[in-house]
Amino acid sequence: xxxxxxxxxxxxxxxxxxxxxxxxxxxxxxxxxxxxxxxxxxxxxxxxxxxxxxxxxxxxxxxxxxxxxxxxxxxxxxxxxxxxxxxxxxxxxxxxxxxxxxxxxxxxxxxxxxxxxxxxxxxxxxxxxxxxxxxxxxxxxxxxxxxxxxxxxxxxxxxxxxxxxxxxxxxxxxxxxxxxxxxxxxxxxxxxxxxxxxxxxxxxxxxx
Amino acid sequence: xxxxxxxxxxxxxxxxxxxxxxxxxxxxxxxxxxxxxxxxxxxxxxxxxxxxxxxxxxxxxxxxxxxxxxxxxxxxxxxxxxxxxxxxxxxxxxxxxxxxxxxxxxxxxxxxxxxxxxxxxxxxxxxxxxxxxxxxxxxxxxxxxxxxxxxxxxxxxxxxxxxxxxxxxxxxxxxxxxxxxxxxxxxxxxxxxxxxxxxxxxxxxxxx
DNA sequence: TCGCAGTTGTAACAAAAGGTACAGGTTAAT
DNA sequence: ATTAACCTGTACCTTTTGTTACAACTGCGA
Numbered sequence: 001x002x003x004x005x006x007x008x009x010x011x012x013x014x015x016x017x018x019x020x021x022x023x024x025x026x027x028x029x030x031x032x033x034x035x036x037x038x039x040x041x042x043x044x045x046x047x048x049x050x051x052x053x054x055x056x057x058x059x060x061x062x063x064x065x066x067x068x069x070x071x072x073x074x075x076x077x078x079x080x081x082x083x084x085x086x087x088x089x090x091x092x093x094x095x096x097x098x099x100x101x102x103x104x105x106x107x108x109x110x111x112x113x114x115x116x117x118x119x120x121x122x123x124x125x126x127x128x129x130x131x132x133x134x135x136x137x138x139x140x141x142x143x144x145x146x147x148x149x150x151x152x153x154x155x156x157x158x159x160x161x162x163x164x165x166x167x168x169x170x171x172x173x174x175x176x177x178x179x180x181x182x183x184x185x186x187x188x189x190x191x192x193x194x195x196x197x198x199x200x201x202x203x204x205x206x207x208x
Numbered sequence: 209x210x211x212x213x214x215x216x217x218x219x220x221x222x223x224x225x226x227x228x229x230x231x232x233x234x235x236x237x238x239x240x241x242x243x244x245x246x247x248x249x250x251x252x253x254x255x256x257x258x259x260x261x262x263x264x265x266x267x268x269x270x271x272x273x274x275x276x277x278x279x280x281x282x283x284x285x286x287x288x289x290x291x292x293x294x295x296x297x298x299x300x301x302x303x304x305x306x307x308x309x310x311x312x313x314x315x316x317x318x319x320x321x322x323x324x325x326x327x328x329x330x331x332x333x334x335x336x337x338x339x340x341x342x343x344x345x346x347x348x349x350x351x352x353x354x355x356x357x358x359x360x361x362x363x364x365x366x367x368x369x370x371x372x373x374x375x376x377x378x379x380x381x382x383x384x385x386x387x388x389x390x391x392x393x394x395x396x397x398x399x400x401x402x403x404x405x406x407x408x409x410x411x412x413x414x415x416x
Numbered sequence: 417t418c419g420c421a422g423t424t425g426t427a428a429c430a431a432a433a434g435g436t437a438c439a440g441g442t443t444a445a446t
Numbered sequence: 447a448t449t450a451a452c453c454t455g456t457a458c459c460t461t462t463t464g465t466t467a468c469a470a471c472t473g474c475g476a
Contacts (some may be wrong), residue, residue, distance in 0.1 A: 025452075062352075087438075092344070124333075143272070170454090182453090398425075
């Protein structure tokens with residue numbers, strides 16, 4: 001089970017006891033792209049850890065969406081983590097964007113572990129802290145920056161993330177990340193192209 | 209020390225050992241209104257627990273502000289909580305709005321405790337979860353609702369909070385809660401008055 | 417009681433964002 | 447090769463939000 005060893009290493013899990021427990025209750029799952037992992041208003045029963053692939057987590061409201069974050073290897077979604085502490089319904093949506101490998105752990109175990117094993121405790125606490133700070137940044141960004149600035153931030157983050165200046169996303173996908181509409185993105189991108197910051201082509205934006 | 213007993217009861221702290229530790233390292237402090245508890249870019253050294261009074265926590269950006277949350281008895285500010293897990297600078301501001309009583313705990317203890325004492329663990333975890341969910345709601349609200357809706361939500365929350373339909377805040381204070389400017393709040397309130405939802409007077413808004 | 421700092425109202429304008437409508441491009445599947 | 451589904455560009459218009467500027471009001475303290 002390479003995936004489990006990979007998990008142990010990535011999360012700095014050192015206790016043999018904990019490893020044994022994870023091996024016995026954890027379920028390895030291959031999820032194809034575009035599958036829902038969590039859905040708004042539905043109960044979360046598993047703590048999902050992303051071993052490979054990518055999960056997009058967002059909120060929606062009628063016809064609009066806004067990106068919250070991506071869960072990448074090796075991480076967990078805070079929302080499913082908070083479900084481990086009190087049975088709860090999801091207030092977000094999560095969907096794989098690529099074929100994804102998960103290790104799923106029934107929520108009830110995670111609570112015990114955080115008290116029993118230092119490394120698990122550290123992992124969960126860190127997850128909370130980082131997620132909170134990320135969300136705080138996102139909130140500030142939304143509160144104080146206009147669409148064009150938010151878009152540029154997003155594009156630059158993508159560039160660093162994927163290590164390429166070519167962002168392969170359609171305008172409507174971008175709109176759903178930024179929290180606006182397709183037309184606004186199209187117009188904003190055109191402006192950015194005129195000012196020589198980007199170069200546009202079909203389903204692709206090049207950062208200059 | 210009534211304050212400490214009050215704290216133990218409110219946080220469901222049952223372990224005698226933990227009580228002893230809190231009593232020995234905790235510092236009781238009376239803070240007058242309008243004092244900074246945490247400041248952006250400054251290090252957080254204490255975990256502050258609000259026993260009585262109220263602390264306003266917000267973010268700012270040049271000339272704009274936006275409210276994050278209030279810390280009320282008996283709670284702690286998540287940001288100072290996350291500082292207990294890794295020495296960090298604050299990304300928010302916190303200021304007392306009333307004369308406030310705090311119990312301050314040096315950050316290094318809080319980490320140990322969360323592993324050593326179940327009730328402390330529970331308290332910190334719950335604090336994280338609730339704060340995260342609150343922020344998520346705020347984010348969604350900001351992303352999808354216009355100023356008038358956000359304002360009404362805020363006013364209604366205040367009404368419930370203080371159990372009175374009279375909200376005693378100036379327009380510029382409201383602007384800083386909502387994340388907009390004074391003029392916009394004035395105009396929006398006038399509209400709301402015309403539609404018979406509120407009644408305006410000096411430094412007071414009555415919800416009808 | 418006077419003056420001052422903070423508050424409120426509002427007109428006029430500017431900028432940002434959203435919505436409608438439609439033309440035309442690209443791709444993938446049949 | 448044709449079609450259907452999706453993508454892009456843009457003109458035009460509306461709504462929302464922000465800015466500037468100024469007049470008038472309120473309440474407190476000297």
